[in-house]
Amino acid sequence: MSAAKPQGKARNMIEAINDAHRVMMRQDPDVVVYGEDAGYFGGVFRATAGLQQEFGKTRCFDAPISEGGIVGTAVGMAAYGLKPVIEIQFADYIYPGYDQIVSEVAKMRYRTAGEWTMPMVIRTPYGGGIFGGQTHSQSPEALFTHVAGLKVVVPSNPHDAKGLLIAAIEDPDPVIFFEPKRIYNGPFDGHHDRPVTPWAKHAKSAVPDGHYTVELGKAEVVRAGNNLTVLAYGTMVHVALAAVEENGVDAEVIDLRTLLPVDVEAIEASVKKTGRCLVVQEATRTGGYGAELAALVQERCFYHLEAPVERVTGWDTPYPHAYEWIYFPGPIRMKTALKKVMEA
């Protein structure tokens, strides 16, 4: 883990995200929060719980079931001068809002030469591991990392979730904030048959009160090592850490935290040191963000590599319900990949 242990109250990721909203809504009267069920009830995952009660109905409210409308109205609000923080209930639902995100939100600063900007955050729970079936489990981050003008952030623990979300709200550019819902309540080692450890027993659950940020675009080395670099984000950080420990590999595990723009310096420094690289993503394999990482490493570290860059990913199928734990990249797939990349 990183050297300095964060000090603060133990919170799970949902509580940390909820707190980030509260901190920013208290600090900045232009921050408004809305989404399906986000108002009175506080969201189906409770990430916005209590906000309407504290800040009133015009700053935190329920939206119609219309992702295109939620994002489209947020464009107008940002144009007016507000800072909308909108919730798309599941990342799988984001597609009706996709045109507004990629054609409008992402491009507005550029197409108007900076006259109109889109300082907004689009929060959305992503990923599997909760028996959500195909429309409650997808990891569509690559669809957004391909879009010029967006920033894409994926936290892996409560401390970073709060600091990254505050940084995202303060950022002058639009940020898509993917929340790994498998680890909302506790970290996950990839073994679905083991009980989930609550965040309370984890150092990264220490979430300071009040305002602090985790800089966008900066990765974190979450485990130092010498023989292999593992690049991961979100839920996969925990799967990677567990697999590295279980397989006794002297690996450096990097939590990317921001996928766009990615911290290329951290990646390059680590891979040049270790000479091997494994990238891990939960999303389907083909055209995924892991492919971008593998290409970056190959372009920048080719002469330092002692083995081809290996990928651990979900399969190229729609997300299956009953076969979720066969789909999910876990310890078995990690073990095979670790063996392959270390023995090459």
Place this chain on the structure above:
Amino acid sequence: MDGPTHSRPNRPALALHVPEPKYRPGDTPDFSGLAIPAAGEAPRPDVAAPDEETFALCNSLVRVLDDSGKAVGPWDPRLSPDTLRKVLRDMKTVRVFDDRMYRAQRQGKTSFYMKCTGEEAIAVAAAAAMDPEDMHFPTYRQQGLLVARGYPLAKMMCQIYSNAGDPLQGRQLPIMYSDRAHGFFSISGNLGTQYPQAVGWAMASAIKGDSRIAMGWIGDGATAEGDFHSALTFATVYQAPVILAVVNNQWAISSFSGIAGAEQATFAARAIGYGTAGLRVDGNDALAVYAAVAWAAERARTNRGPTLIEFFTYRAEGHSTSDDPTGYRPKDEPGAWPLGDPIARLKAHLIGLGEWDDERDSALDSEIDAAVRSAQKEAEKIGILSDQGFDDIPSMFEDVYATTPWHLAEQRDASLTEAREYLGRDSE
């Protein structure tokens, strides 16, 4: 094997209805069957009236100018002669501007242009009826908003030429203007997106307790987009202070309005299902446009919620410089359109009032022609499209983000090397 009806021989084969316009190339257009109520016939509800009092107006047509150019009925906005002359001047300016820029495209000075011939009254009169601080979320063909709000013609042309005077730095297709100071939001090529954006801006204004309102614009064809319906849902749910305009000019490129659902209901009638105030207005009648927008604006400004207005008009020319309308509609159809030319109708009205005459009209034409020519000269001195794209290559990589991230910095440097080594160009 036969189709699925084979096992159900007693049932007739189902037939798909694909709407067709009444007239195709070679036909003689005849709009005499079109239900056009007389000017002055439509009642004008009080601004504070409940939404349902407007529902009958969704299937009628608010008209003020009669066939002789006289303003009649309860919607007559009783504008001052000065205001009427200003509206006439702006409409004429838009037409002259359109003609010159159309020609400029044909001369290869730019890539693309879209005229709004026949629709000039809509944007111009709407601008006159709104407060200058209100925000418009236009689609293309609302160039009249900028003209009416006094945006420099030469600057509009610089946008069309993507030259160094283009405030958008050559990043948008011609006519996709943007200007915050003139209350004109950035135009998107993806249709319908601006509709919920207008609602969001209006919601924000209400959240902040402001007094400014927004107006969203869409064409008849794009009402089929999901954004149209999400905008109406949000506008209605939150009673947003917004005016939502549908410019029904009968044609979405080559598809007639029936392909967007106009056969079964008017576009204004979409308001009824949402329980929102709606008006259907003669879009070739500048006074009716003004009156309707002023009515809806006052409603919005007094927290009485949104209004959907259908402006019933006709796209007299092609969709754009890339379109040839003779391929899908009769050549003389624009001339047969029964609601006339908006400029001629307003001119007749002013003459009828004794506030205008042919002499002043031709003097105005000459004045506008000279102004547009001079603006064009000014813009072309800065450059036409084909000269552009090499002077400031690094600017291409700016404004993707507030600050340039590493990958764009690398690509910017690579593009400069490329330009230097392979194109023999040095950027500033």
